[in-house]
Amino acid sequence: MSVREFVVLGTASQVPTRHRNHNGYLLRWDGEGILFDPGEGTQRQMLRAGVAAHDINRICVTHFHGDHSLGLAGVIQRINLDKVPHPVAAHYPASGQKFFDRLRYATAYRETVMLEESPVVGDGILPVAKGPSYVLEAHRLSHPVESFGYRLTEPDGRRMVPELLARHGIKGPDVGLIQREGRIGEVSLDDVSEHRAGQRFAFVMDTRLCEGVEALAEGCDMLVIESTFLETESALAAEHGHLTAGQAAEVARAAGVRHLVLTHFSQRYTDPEAFEREAREAGFEGELTVAADLVRVPLPKRG
Numbered sequence: 001m002s003v004r005e006f007v008v009l010g011t012a013s014q015v016p017t018r019h020r021n022h023n024g025y026l027l028r029w030d031g032e033g034i035l036f037d038p039g040e041g042t043q044r045q046m047l048r049a050g051v052a053a054h055d056i057n058r059i060c061v062t063h064f065h066g067d068h069s070l071g072l073a074g075v076i077q078r079i080n081l082d083k084v085p086h087p088v089a090a091h092y093p094a095s096g097q098k099f100f101d102r103l104r105y106a107t108a109y110r111e112t113v114m115l116e117e118s119p120v121v122g123d124g125i126l127p128v129a130k131g132p133s134y135v136l137e138a139h140r141l142s143h144p145v146e147s148f149g150y151r152l153t154e155p156d157g158r159r160m161v162p163e164l165l166a167r168h169g170i171k172g173p174d175v176g177l178i179q180r181e182g183r184i185g186e187v188s189l190d191d192v193s194e195h196r197a198g199q200r201f202a203f204v205m206d207t208r209l210c211e212g213v214e215a216l217a218e219g220c221d222m223l224v225i226e227s228t229f230l231e232t233e234s235a236l237a238a239e240h241g242h243l244t245a246g247q248a249a250e251v252a253r254a255a256g257v258r259h260l261v262l263t264h265f266s267q268r269y270t271d272p273e274a275f276e277r278e279a280r281e282a283g284f285e286g287e288l289t290v291a292a293d294l295v296r297v298p299l300p301k302r303g
Helices: 042-049 072-081 094-104 162-167 173-181 211-217 231-240 245-255 273-281
Strands: 004-010 024-029 032-036 058-060 088-093 115-120 126-131 134-140 148-153 157-160 193-196 200-204 222-226 259-263 287-290 296-298
Touching: 004 042, 024 042, 024 200, 042 072, 072 094, 088 094, 088 126, 094 115, 115 126, 126 148, 134 211, 148 211, 157 162, 157 173, 200 211, 211 222, 211 245, 222 245, 231 245, 245 259, 245 273, 259 273, 273 287
Parallel strands: 032 058, 058 088, 088 115, 200 222, 222 259, 259 287
Antiparallel strands: 004 024, 004 296, 024 032, 126 134, 134 148, 148 200, 157 193
């Protein structure tokens, strides 16, 4: 059975706290693992969360501020120490190549794994990679340093309808056959199935409100998005290139997001319920998670 879940490794912005590690997130998507923004301490958080180096197929870095990337050195070395048997792709802003190089070779170690560098450059929705059951895209965001958000989109498919199968006498092995071939005699796949929209997941970190935030969030089943500040500090958020919980919720509401995950909290806040209250006050009525370290959030079932 395929597993699609979001594993939170850390939720702190800028500096860790007693209860929040630096950023780090793993998306399990069927048989692949995509690690987003590994900050300091990611290796230890992986251990606590039951995430192994072998689980990582891709690393996606939104930007090169320390709380989103300083854990890269340890993660890359751990991948090589554990001799992960598959190649690992790394996606990051091309403008930060010098930072990636420094982190990749921060100390001496033996390279045993093929790490495929795939820098991101350009504007608009950018195709980054294609997995077995998704397309990975990126979009530029608005932050003091170049930053990109990421989105996974599953191709649309067909859902078999038992009533239609029975009506046309399709059963047993013929169900699989018509799915593969698209037709059995006079009966087509369209006659016994209905359209099923593919799942969408977006990961949006440090940014002001901008076109990229809205484009990445559109139609997502799950949107993971920074909410560094509350509305009382909205001017500070704009100045430093961040979002408030209210802004993140407004984006999610307008985009039709089904499950909103808020994260990346300023150390000044100790009450996670304040973020939930603000998101609800902004009109978001879908499923809502205020992220905490080491929680697992399943993606919504396909609509």
